[in-house]
Amino acid sequence: MTDMITLDLLPTLALGATILGTGGGGDPYVGRLMAEQAIRECGPVPLVAPEDVPDDAVLLLCGMMGAPAVIVEKLPSGTEIAQAITAVAQMTGRAVTHLVSLEAGGINSVVPVAAAARTGLPLVDADGMGRAFPELQMLLPTLEGISATPMALVDDKGNRLVIDTVDNRSAEAFARGATVQMGASASLAFYPLRGDQVARALVPRTMSLAIAIGRALETARCAHDDPIDAVARAMQGRALFTGKVVDVLRRTTAGFNRGVATIEGMGSDIGTVMTLDFQNEFLIARRGDRPVVTTPDLICLLDALSGEPVTAETLRYGRRVAVIGAPCFERWRSPEGLAIVGPGYFGYGFPYRPFSPDDESV
């Protein structure tokens, strides 16, 4: 396994994380620049296997919150997360020993690398989601009854909020409002964890997984292999559909990028249509009217030729794309997991349909 995140690993990590972002999670380009700068100045970041975290360790999850389009334009200085970490440590009275990415997908896979480099803390090879989700209570610790707070939010101007709430959904609501006030971009540290909670409260080895996915894509490209199949194999999923984007319905409501993309089949999929619903991330893939992949399972969109990940924000008419489906982390499939990230939570009337790469009916 990788035990050090070095400069030359960052592009591979960011590439894989964009795919795990399932269309959301933000473009890691800016996060990668932040991490590169931080590693150049402070040295590479130790990546600690979850089973090697001591029981008495004090962990904090961290990352950024807001509109990806804004984060790209309004670069964080790189010290904001360190300030947020300090604020939480001050509230809990315990020195932080390890950092963890809040999500494995998108910008939040690399922003914590920058935070780890600048604070000198090791990063745990794990995250809170195993992918990207749009809201801050959608993390495994919520299922374990672990509070997201004290949570600290810091903006680029130096404004700082420390939030303590009675439940994690309230924490999301307060943080969402504050982030809007912060100009749609905030750095945050939250979910204080003890080392003995790591085994149940984190999705293990997802930083390594992102690197493996990125590497599979890079290798397939060099070898002129099919990049789509290479990525699908690396994430234990399956290529489901190839086609041309013929329509994108998009609206920005309540701070989210919501919409539906319609893809007309090409090649073996000719004559059929797949639609993708998204709220930042892709939530539902349908063949015709039939849901075939449902949240929390992963729906990933790649450029049909290059295998380059396509985010919901950059979706546009005419783009040739391939859709990959992959199973989510097992724990999300429990009734309590589905209650916070299943189709019902997002307002859909149909149940979760567990996706398996071997299911030929999909």
Next chain:
Amino acid sequence: MTDMITLDLLPTLALGATILGTGGGGDPYVGRLMAEQAIRECGPVPLVAPEDVPDDAVLLLCGMMGAPAVIVEKLPSGTEIAQAITAVAQMTGRAVTHLVSLEAGGINSVVPVAAAARTGLPLVDADGMGRAFPELQMLLPTLEGISATPMALVDDKGNRLVIDTVDNRSAEAFARGATVQMGASASLAFYPLRGDQVARALVPRTMSLAIAIGRALETARCAHDDPIDAVARAMQGRALFTGKVVDVLRRTTAGFNRGVATIEGMGSDIGTVMTLDFQNEFLIARRGDRPVVTTPDLICLLDALSGEPVTAETLRYGRRVAVIGAPCFERWRSPEGLAIVGPGYFGYGFPYRPFSPDDESV
């Protein structure tokens, strides 16, 4: 001077404070109940003259924020402000020695009495405004360059926010958003002050003033004197107009109660019209089109017969009312004061017109 706030003083204090609320500040009824309960349980509250506060004292301003109509329906338990005070003390690392009302008008004149009784801290005979204003940066400490933060907000469910901002207007913006999330009612502690800042950062003797105004009204009623003139004299103002409310235009926008009331003259004012613009508080009084009293000077509305204060929220067609004008605390009339509470701040195109009770042209 009054040196103890006892149970039997509370109705008088609340009555005078409603008048100083200049139409806003919330109905002190609920605050009075909270203070009565707290004094019954914990004893009366020492009222300390501002000049008797030691230079090394640590003061905190406190009160409630939100929609008065909600505060009345969703009673605070009375311990929220104490929690907010503890949170700020934790952030600053200094034990609080004195409390101060954030504003002398409305509910925030009595809520801090409850907080003082419950925490065992004395209350300073002063406040941050000398009246009521609608926003949290509209306090004298802002003019002194004193930060409103660390500020703590606590709701009835137990949610808690600690806010640290680069300027006081940002503190208002974050607190306003959080208060909406808290269901339009939050208890707060903020503006940590040192004793040596009291002389310049607080409006002195405004608790005593509220009591004096309340007493003047009560005495006039008992003696069958004119209550309007008695109140006007007590606040060094003048009765300007008497008439009947013939129209109230009201809209609730961005968390504020905004509108215009039109009053048709009676008695010596017959044939003329006065209009009052309000944003929670009365901001501008016009005779016809001519502004005669302008914010930050005080515009107070009383029932024409009983002298009972009339708030902007309870204004309605047919009510017989008297309008009193009174000069604001001198410091608000400086250019930097007017920049944050003058007509221009509220979007009016005309300048502040200092009101004097001797000016016969009004």
